[in-house]
Amino acid sequence: MIHNEEDVIRLISEDEWMMDILRSSQFLNLPDWWVCAGFVRSKIWDVLHEFDERTPLPDIDVIYFDPSNVDEKIEKSYENILMLNHPTIPWSVKNQARMHTVNNDCPYLSSTEAIAKFPETATALGVKLDEGKIVLTAPHGVQDVVNFNVRPTPYFCETEVRLEYYRQRVYKKNWKSVWQKVEVLQNE
Template identity: 30%
Template sequence: MLGRLPLAEQLDAFRSVLCRNETLTEVLTGTATLDLPGWYVTAGCLFQTVWNEVTGRPPTEGIRDYDVFYFDDTDLSWEAEDTVIRKGQEVFAGLRAEVEIRNEARVHLWYEQKFNVPCPPFDSTESAIDRFAATTCCLGVRLDPDGQWRVYAPHGLSDVFNLVVRPNPVLAPREVYEAKSARWKGEWPQLTVLPWPADPPA
């Protein structure tokens, strides 16, 4: 199983699998042209591409959208973020998939209103990825200026390859984790969804 390979081999396998999703590779190369600070393609489009590979499905099946995070704390206005979003819409106009671009430096401004829990300001794109509702989601990939892949995977890749969804109770509330994991389980029934801990850390 891929989840039992040494880490270096898991990284090679991860990149190989992601390259089979041509939409994802287009998003990576397109985002690189936007020159966004600290950007990553992240979340579902990554681990769901792997799930599709492991379960023998087409690479893009079940993937709703492609998330792009960046971090720019020099201007926290919605207007500045919207300018970036509009540039992205131009870059991806011919892509048959939805690409969502978000400035993670602004998340604390709207998170509590949406999820009913306060969110401290992030200090990087990585710190935003660290706070996804499931550790399995904590992934980011980008292309460096020299074309090399940079992979951010603070919890490793074994759970992703082994189809394990593990809660990450550091920010998102329990109901967010349970709603997301139920939707994923409906799409990929082979998943093992671990329960939310009875006493999550403060």
């Protein structure tokens, strides 16, 4: 079973495909890097639903924080490097030092701050390798994801515009069609 952060780390450490993705991402040697969002969330939900096969991911999100070079072209070059090792993986590399402009937000101070501002608590997760060990960041904890609860992060509860974006996003994602135990919650 999966109950806490240690269980999530163990789960990932036992998945050779995920470890290979983490090692490939680490190879880029990016500052404040994480593989995040659905990469972590989907694994947890797949295991808790006792799926025999991994649910396909629309992308593998690799984020990092480098205010010294916010040119989007560099992100594409990192994606191309990752594609050399894993040409079938839909890589998405984003420098969080520039993403505040895309999100019409104040500048982020780190990748973890950016993850904390993801729309759902169950998706606000990231993992990386540090000296060979898995590190997990979960700014809002792991209780929502392990209990199948999808709810807006505090940041997305701050304004009606953000809350509406959250509602539209979870409607389009339709996670319950894949993972039947998921419960989508509104602002509570």
